[in-house]
Amino acid sequence: MGEQDRVLVGEIGAAQGLKGEVRLRSYTQAPADIAGYGPLEDESGARSIEIERVRVTPKAVIARIKGVTTREAAEALTRTKLYLPRAKMPAAEAPGADEWYVADLVGLKAVSPQGDEIGTVVAIHNFGASDIVEVSSAAGGENLLVAFTETTVPEVDIEGGRLVLVPPEELAE
Incomplete structure (x- = not known):
């Protein structure tokens, strides 16, 4: 398996x-x-x-x-x-529902809304408040930690192997 x-x-x-x-x-x-x-x-x-x-x-x-x-x-x-x-595992409640297993998200390419590669999802964390997506940077350096919200992750495409990530402005330089 x-x-x-x-x-x-x-x-x-x-x-x-x-x-x-x-x-x-x-x-x-x-x-x-x-x-x-x-x-x-x-x-x-x-x-x-x-x-x-x-x-x-x-x-x-x-x-x-x-x-x-x-x-x-x-x-x-x-x-x-x-x-x-x-x-x-139980199936998602409805086709197209905004539900994924963490295992499905890890390994996805993180791209900007313009399609530029940001990095790869390495983990989803939850420290009590909400989910955090951790992305290894394609440019090298430290991993990005971004709140997993509809604003910062407006699109998840499991079949396409990517998610759209809108990092906070101070990181988008």
Whole structure:
């Protein structure tokens, strides 16, 4: 199964407590939904990871992984990325809807409204307020971090392999 056939849905963080629970970084819209997809895969695709139970607290998403009953076993999973086969992902709500999976955006060319290449999307971040698109600059130098809004990203063309990026004026020099 190729990388495009799977979607990154979360990552296991630190162990929580002594009975094998883990903190979980969920990339699903509602954090608890990560437990509803059935078995997930690790980065290699060789290991199946099943979330038995999840609870969302004000500070973290806490999960119990099937077969993990000790703190040591939980610690061994720290930083494991969790993938779901794309075929098991729900489809966008409506054709043409402004919904994409982060996996579909990473790797797109970022171009100006005039069509000039700005760089390549390397990540989408969310630090609590809103999504941020990170673009590696085609001209070299530091990556650009731009709020992912309708104003700054007015067009996303997955099939065409690009998105239009309108950087803030101070960066557009």
